[in-house]
Amino acid sequence: MPDRPHYYHHHDLPRFGEIKRGARELAKKFFDWYGAVFSEGALTAREKALIALAVAHAVQCPYCIDAYSRDALEKGSNLEQMTEAVHVAAAIRGGSSLVHGVQMLNHVDELGM
Amino acid sequence: MGRVLPTLRKQGSPLAAGAAQRDLLARIPLPRSFADALRSSDLYPLRPTTIEILQINVGKRCNQTCRHCHVDAGPDRVEVMPRPVIEACLSFLERAHIPTLDITGGAPELHPDFREIVARAAALGAHVTHRCNLTAILLPNYADIPALLAAHRVEVIASLPYYQARQTDAQRGEGVFEASIVGLRRLNALGYGRGGGLILDLVTNPVGTYLPGSQAALERDWKRELKRRHDIEFDHLYTITNMPISRFLAFLEDEGRTEQYLTRLVNAYNPRAAAGVMCRNTLSVGWDGTLYDCDFNQMLELPVSAGVPRTIFDAERAALESRDIEIGPHCFGCTAGAGSSCGGAVAGLFRR
Numbered sequence: 168m169p170d171r172p173h174y175y176h177h178h179d180l181p182r183f184g185e186i187k188r189g190a191r192e193l194a195k196k197f198f199d200w201y202g203a204v205f206s207e208g209a210l211t212a213r214e215k216a217l218i219a220l221a222v223a224h225a226v227q228c229p230y231c232i233d234a235y236s237r238d239a240l241e242k243g244s245n246l247e248q249m250t251e252a253v254h255v256a257a258a259i260r261g262g263s264s265l266v267h268g269v270q271m272l273n274h275v276d277e278l279g280m
Numbered sequence: 281m282g283r284v285l286p287t288l289r290k291q292g293s294p295l296a297a298g299a300a301q302r303d304l305l306a307r308i309p310l311p312r313s314f315a316d317a318l319r320s321s322d323l324y325p326l327r328p329t330t331i332e333i334l335q336i337n338v339g340k341r342c343n344q345t346c347r348h349c350h351v352d353a354g355p356d357r358v359e360v361m362p363r364p365v366i367e368a369c370l371s372f373l374e375r376a377h378i379p380t381l382d383i384t385g386g387a388p389e390l391h392p393d394f395r396e397i398v399a400r401a402a403a404l405g406a407h408v409t410h411r412c413n414l415t416a417i418l419l420p421n422y423a424d425i426p427a428l429l430a431a432h433r434v435e436v437i438a439s440l441p442y443y444q445a446r447q448t449d450a451q452r453g454e455g456v457f458e459a460s461i462v463g464l465r466r467l468n469a470l471g472y473g474r475g476g477g478l479i480l481d482l483v484t485n486p487v488g489t490y491l492p493g494s495q496a497a498l499e500r501d502w503k504r505e506l507k508r509r510h511d512i513e514f515d516h517l518y519t520i521t522n523m524p525i526s527r528f529l530a531f532l533e534d535e536g537r538t539e540q541y542l543t544r545l546v547n548a549y550n551p552r553a554a555a556g557v558m559c560r561n562t563l564s565v566g567w568d569g570t571l572y573d574c575d576f577n578q579m580l581e582l583p584v585s586a587g588v589p590r591t592i593f594d595a596e597r598a599a600l601e602s603r604d605i606e607i608g609p610h611c612f613g614c615t616a617g618a619g620s621s622c623g624g625a626v627a628g629l630f631r632r
Contacts, residue, residue: 181547211497240486242493243501245444 180230213242220249221256284453285345287354288530295530296352298581305524305609308539310546314611321551326605331597332561335382335622336361336369337575338391339567343416346439346452348485348528350579353386365569366393368592370400376597380407382562382622384575387416389425402432411622412438414463415456430470435479437518437622438464443505447487464512473514481516483624489532489541491548491617492519495624518624521545523576523613542609548616557614558622559605565592573605575622576613582606 187194205215216239223231239249288296295301318324340357342349361369373381381401388394388410401408410429417425429436440460441451448457464480467473473480482502486492499517506512522528524542532538564572569592572578588603589595614620 207494207497211500212494213497213501237490240488241490243498245442245447 175229177229177233180233183230213239213244216242217244217248217252221252224253225256225260284343284355285347287345287356288352288527290354290356293530295526295533298579301525301529302580302582302608304529304533304538305542308542308609310542310609312546314607314609314615317546317549317612317615318554318607321554323551323554326554326557326559326607328601328603328605329560331376331378331563331601333380333382333558333563334369334373334376334378334565335384335562335575336397336565337384337567337578338366338386338388338394338397340386341390342385342387342413343390343419344387344413344453344456346527347531348451348522350523350526350528350576351386352526352579357386359567360391361393361567361569363393365565365567365592366397368569368595369565370397370404372592372595373401373406374404376595378406378563378597380409382409382411384411384622387413389416389422394425395428398428398432398434402434407435408432409435409437412436412463413452414438414440414460417463417466418459426466426470426472430472430478433478435481436467436472437481437483438467438514439483439485440464441485441487443502443509451485451487461510461512464506464510464514468512473512475513479516480514481518482514483518483520485520485522489522489535489537489544491521491544492620495519495618516624518622519618519620520622520624521613521616521620523610525576525610526579542612545612545616549612550615550617553618553620554615557611559614562622563595563600569593571595571600573603574614576610577606577608580608580610582608 184194184198205212205219210218216235219231220235220239223235236249239252295304315324318326337351339360340351340353341355341360342351342353342357343355345354369381372378383394383397385391389412391397398408398410416422438460439452440448442448445457448460449455452460467480470478472478484492484498484502492498495517498519502517503514506514524532524538524545529538532541559573559577562574564575564578566572566578570578571584571590571592572582573584577583583590583606584600585604585606588599
């Protein structure tokens, strides 16, 4: 096995297309769909890049953070807009944990007197 | 405005010389050469279509020292187009029936004969475009320039990298954004960009090592934001890719990002953009009268190919339109993504 000091390598990002090696048709369907998703529609390409950046942080994907930091800048977003998008992701992540506290309260209420 | 940075020339940087820049670029390992890319698009050798624009670089003097400047312009530069060259340019414009005179620099209005060049070119019936940095027109002794431009219906193509101060000042110098807004207000007050026929275009370069996005989408955002924030209006936004030469090349070298940036440009090669590159319809004249395929080749000291007229004094349209265009790795800057030119993104349309 080659010596790889980390699971993540930035030079693997441009190799994404190699995923077709094991399932060419599935890869084609995925990349066609992916391209269609990000094209200008009811949302602008710039808005979609900001959503992608936020989701990249929510799923904590370094490849996606790399790609969509660049893409958001290229689409004309600025640091303030990008940071607010990341805060939205963080708020949803934090809020999704906290709102489960209601389940905790339900259990506490059921178990208590 | 804040501190003005020294030019590469003033710093004594080896990259002040075009030949040194070409040598450096030639040593960068790239996935393929520009000639190979052109061959893949059936565009090699690259030839002009027709000369529609005579672009004259009237000198390298500028009141700003932007970090990405491909001219290495600045207050310490002394190159100024002399009278005989100006006369030869106007003579060629007239006898070759070139529709557009594009005046660039430096800050062109700092040339002592700028007013006369504009008036005479307009009198010849040429469409005149002026590459404006938005702050030179605020300097003492230049306050009359906007009215002069309006009087001759000159199209103003003004540089503004972003609609906010932080990004603009990072590229162009502290305080430049605020001064640029003052310059834009003066132009708007004269009717520029207000829909009455005086055309005001803005040009944006990315503030960093990324490519510009969709010109149409950015234009929508810019129009909305400049109107909302500053009540400023303009006609078109042109996106231009940072060219890996001169000061931007020095920046890439300082940051260790030259190969990464060049590779990105190569991988983003767009055949449609290649077909519309500006060198196919533009002839570039240096301050000393030397002819070039574009302003970038001019700064790399790479004149038009041997065997055709190489100065404006002996320029001849038919011969120049049959030349092979000189190319190099930097040309990938004009063909990446949607493409880039002095008229903005080129894929699909050269000029609106």
